[in-house]
Amino acid sequence: MRKTALLAALAATALPFSAFAQGRPAPAPAPAVSAEVAALRDAALKDDVAYDIVEGLTTEVGPRLAGTEAEARARDWAVQKLTALGFKNVRIETTPMSVWVRGVETGEVVAPFPQKLHLTALGGSGATPPEGITAEIVYFPSFADLQRAPEGSLKGKIAFVSNAMVATQDGSSYGQFGAARFVGPGIAAQKGAIAMVIRSIGSDHGRGPHTGQTNFPKGVAPIPAAALSTSDADNLSRMVARGQPIKLHLVLTPRETGQHDTGNVIAEVPGTDPNAGLIVVGGHLDSWDLGTGAIDDASGVAITAAAAKRLLDGPAPRRTIRVVWFGDEETGGAGAAAYFAAHKNERHDLVAESDFGADRIWRVEFNLPDSAKPAGDRVAAALAPLGIVRGTALGGDGADIALLVKSGVAAIDLNQSGTRYFDYHHTPEDTLERIDPEQLRQNVAAWTAMLAVIANAPEEIGTTKAKP
């Protein structure tokens, strides 16, 4: 067997390479893919609906920060679009949230090498006075170095953590290196820092800084906290390497604007079996304010709606497919919390979220009860011709579906390839140009196949052993 053929066989059977290397027996044959599922899947490889949604949302609405009037415009746009597509029970469910908005944001090295820095405030950042602050930096190559800094050692200083994230296909480097953003400013504040700058949590080498939420512990007053572009952070690190003290001037004037509405937009493909549970698929409608939210997450709402639309246009499925475009995924998850509070007592058979761009889906992972495992096998078989491998970890990722998954609802993850996602994530560069129409169509085909199998599965889909 030639090596490429061996690798293809391995991909098709989704066994780790070591299984063959150790001479284990071949796996059980995959179930046959029904002609209906295959036809739906293959037709979706010519889909135009998903691109139309991404193009429309980024062009006609653009950035849509949670709780702002732009997000409200996006909800109105969504209702119009989903209604035009023929979905049933299209509606908005609003909920109040605390809203944070960006202000002025400038930064510069004052000494010894004066030059401007490209930076952006992190969500939840505190503000400097309008005239800004000037202070010396304390340099930490890694988040762990910041954690080890003695109490009080940052008094009057600006902390600078420069850890560099490198792209991974599964996005796992985000969780690890992202800590500098998620909780770094809170830690720096507790050690006396008057502000913090981080190297953007991103895999690019450009000037567009990556924003994103940071969270301060209860009782810790938010300090000004900003992400430098990776290029600016590396420049600042080179200055640090010269050995002289470095002074920064920062002006960051974000502010809290109080309580405003966010909301979820909901649309349905009605099912035929009133006793079957709901299938919830979707993504989030809100975006960060720097880009136009193409890969995060116009593509997610577009892919899931385009796939559901393919079932809408055919024979009614057994289970109702509910498309949910969540509000406020980015700054706190108020939309997801509101959905769970309002709908947790309805029977949900499965949830799945698309929130990792629109590059090709390379892997599927499941969290299904034993009763539904055969349906999972049929999903994996239907996805294999799209080049999708079956992973071994438990599915159920996605901030918007976390509460449902935790409550025991089954989940399937269709994992997009993340090798370039963090070049653009939360930056001004998250725009329509980042969408590859061919890969977007592969996404729609995968979601269509998954929905076609699960929505019509004759098996009962009960409660899972929830993820911890």
Add this chain to the structure above:
Amino acid sequence: MRKTALLAALAATALPFSAFAQGRPAPAPAPAVSAEVAALRDAALKDDVAYDIVEGLTTEVGPRLAGTEAEARARDWAVQKLTALGFKNVRIETTPMSVWVRGVETGEVVAPFPQKLHLTALGGSGATPPEGITAEIVYFPSFADLQRAPEGSLKGKIAFVSNAMVATQDGSSYGQFGAARFVGPGIAAQKGAIAMVIRSIGSDHGRGPHTGQTNFPKGVAPIPAAALSTSDADNLSRMVARGQPIKLHLVLTPRETGQHDTGNVIAEVPGTDPNAGLIVVGGHLDSWDLGTGAIDDASGVAITAAAAKRLLDGPAPRRTIRVVWFGDEETGGAGAAAYFAAHKNERHDLVAESDFGADRIWRVEFNLPDSAKPAGDRVAAALAPLGIVRGTALGGDGADIALLVKSGVAAIDLNQSGTRYFDYHHTPEDTLERIDPEQLRQNVAAWTAMLAVIANAPEEIGTTKAKP
């Protein structure tokens, strides 16, 4: 002969493909490359001096707009660096110039699809009132469409030209599509426009706008003129395609700050023959203010100085090599004009400028008098092992050397590959990250070989038939 071998042979002989296709005779054999030249060239493939200069200038000085204190700091930095490298007669020659500086610059679509636009003022742009202007756009797909607009038809409007430049290896698309920037705002002003926005003259698909000088005809008051990022321009074009009138709000507050000094930094490798003419090589020290001027043109000053340094460290060449780091190439060429005024009566045997980034040199072109043609053949032979083809057009490109070339000084162009240069040119993205150290070294090797041949050429190098 296999096709790849045929192509390699063609590259080596620098004959157009059609020459072989038509069965013409083989060219005369190339001259042998002297062992000294080959050794200098090959040692330069391990050069670290050029990278050190680019890294230092971008880190310790950063942006250095012509006529500003940042450009003055760059001159001081340059004197220190060139002196430390051992060059002789290191000095600054200053000259006054009119200085334009950037102010506030924001833009947004007001209706029908409100969102912010990433833009930057063009050099020489006029200013809006501090509160900005709001007006409808008139859309022109190309510069020619703007030219054809009737007199007075833009009264009270903002002109928008969206022509899209595509990268070319020789950079020729810049000249063609750049007209929208070079002279477009002046034309729009003459037709009554109150402002103009263009799609950035660049080959990227990102959010970093490309600045650059625009020139208004005598007697035409500058109007506010800005470049949208290519991504924003394409978004605006998609809005235009929806068919509704589009209103923009623009705030651009650049201003003229009066007369300030720019200057050239000069350093020499003294020659042994007092009767031989000078060889002038260099690039420009100033940069636009958005990036740190790595490819435009820290790399040019670095490559030429690093190559000259290799001759400085060996036996003294016959001809004096004068390294000139010009001031104000970007906004008007005051440095080049001052050099010409001060030095035009000295005997110059050859000029050559590096101002097209640091990707690999792919072509050499000559403008030599007949007396020096054998030296040109030896240069071409010494460059061929670096993969460099001999072009057929007349050399002598480069804004800083144009006056010397016009006066009849011989010239050699070492053309960098421009396939990604205009992704970054005049944008915030022109930073150290754009420098590929390996390709930078190939540049140094090519310049070293050229200098080694020409500086020691026994031939007289007289006056050329200057380019028209």
